[in-house]
Amino acid sequence: MGATRWIFALTALVVAVSPAAAQQFPTKPITFVVPYAAGGNVDISTRILQAGIGETLGQPIIVENRPGAGGLIAGDYVARSAPDGSTLFVGSNASILLGPMTMPKPPYRWDQAFEPVSGLAVATNMLLVTPNLPVKTVGELIDYAKKNPGKLTLATSSGASINHFMAELLKLKTGITWTEVHYRGNAPAINDLMAGHVDVGFMQLTDSRQYLESGKLRALAVLGPKRAPAVPDVPTIIEAGLPDVQGITFNGLFAPKGTPPAVVDKLSTAIRTALSKKEVIDRLGQLGSDANGSTPAEFTKFLNDETAKWTDVMQKANIKVTGE
Structure with missing residues (x-):
C-alpha cells in the first residue's frame, strides 16, 4: 500500500473508532x-x-x-x-x-x-465593608476614599483572584486608592474584615451571607446585573451608577x-x-x-x-x- 493510501486508511480508521469509543463512554x-x-x-x-x-x-x-x-x-x-x-x-x-x-x-x-x-x-460577588466604617453606600465609600487618600485597606482572598481583579477594576473606574492585603483564602480575609483590621472586601455571598445576616459585615452592592434573592435589600453596582464594575x-x-x-x-x-x-x-x-x-x-x-x-x-x- 502506498504512503498516501496508508494515511487515508489510517485517518478513516480513527474517524470510525472515535464515535464508537464515545458511544461506549x-x-x-x-x-x-x-x-x-x-x-x-x-x-x-x-x-x-x-x-x-x-x-x-x-x-x-x-x-x-x-x-x-x-x-x-x-x-x-x-x-x-x-x-x-x-x-x-x-x-x-x-x-x-x-x-x-x-x-x-x-x-x-x-x-x-x-x-x-x-x-x-x-456565585454572587459582593462589595463589603466592616460595620465600623462610616459608609452605607457605594457612593459614600468612594467619597470617603477620595477625602482620605491611602487610608483605606482592602482585603482579597488572594492575589490573582476575582476579588483582587474586582478591586482593581473599581479603582480604575473611580480613581480611588487603598492598600491591598492579599490573604490565603476567603476565611481569614473575612475574619479580619469583621474584626475591623481591614476596611473593605470583595467576597462571595456564599462565604459572607451568615455574617451579613448577623450584622458583622455590611454589604454595599451586588457586583452583578441583578439583586441576589438571599439579600434582596442590597442594590446592584449598576444601581450605584457603576455598570462597568461587574464580575462573577x-x-x-x-x-x-x-x-x-x-x-x-x-x-x-x-x-x-x-x-x-x-x-x-x-x-x-x-x-x-x-x-x-x-x-x-x-x-x-x-x-x-x-x-x-x-x-x-x-x-x-x-x-x-x-x-x-
Whole structure:
C-alpha cells in the first residue's frame, strides 16, 4: 500500500473508532479534580452535582481535592492526564484565567491545555465593608476614599483572584486608592474584615451571607446585573451608577486537550441534565450560587469574553502576581 493510501486508511480508521469509543463512554469511574480543599464553594458545588452526573452517565463520579498554588497544581495534573474523559478539572476564575495570565511562564493556558465542557455554577460577588466604617453606600465609600487618600485597606482572598481583579477594576473606574492585603483564602480575609483590621472586601455571598445576616459585615452592592434573592435589600453596582464594575465567580468543567468532541458533548449533556433538576438548583441557591450549564461552544465563548475583559484590567492596572 502506498504512503498516501496508508494515511487515508489510517485517518478513516480513527474517524470510525472515535464515535464508537464515545458511544461506549464512560466505561470506568470519572474523576473530577477540585483545586481547593474540601468544604469550599467550588468543592460543595461539585459535590451537589456528583450523584446526578454519575446517574446520567452510568458511572460513579469521584471528587478528588488537589489544593495548592492557587489551583494550578490540580490544573496542570489534569492537563497532563489522558484525553479520554476520565479525568476532568473543575476550574474557576483564578485557576483557569487569572492565575495563568499574571505569570510570565504559566504551567498552562486554558485554550491550549483544555477542552471546555460546560459551566457548572456562578456565585454572587459582593462589595463589603466592616460595620465600623462610616459608609452605607457605594457612593459614600468612594467619597470617603477620595477625602482620605491611602487610608483605606482592602482585603482579597488572594492575589490573582476575582476579588483582587474586582478591586482593581473599581479603582480604575473611580480613581480611588487603598492598600491591598492579599490573604490565603476567603476565611481569614473575612475574619479580619469583621474584626475591623481591614476596611473593605470583595467576597462571595456564599462565604459572607451568615455574617451579613448577623450584622458583622455590611454589604454595599451586588457586583452583578441583578439583586441576589438571599439579600434582596442590597442594590446592584449598576444601581450605584457603576455598570462597568461587574464580575462573577464561576466554576466549570474542563477535559484535557484532545479529548474527542463526542466525549466532551456527552459529558456536557450529562452536566446540563443534572443542573436542570430542581433539587440541584435549590441547593446551589442556598449557597448563593446559580446553576450555569452550557454547551461547549457557549462555554468557550464565555471564557474568551472573560479572558479579554480581565486581560484589559490586568494591563491597565499593571497586575503582576508572579509569586502566587
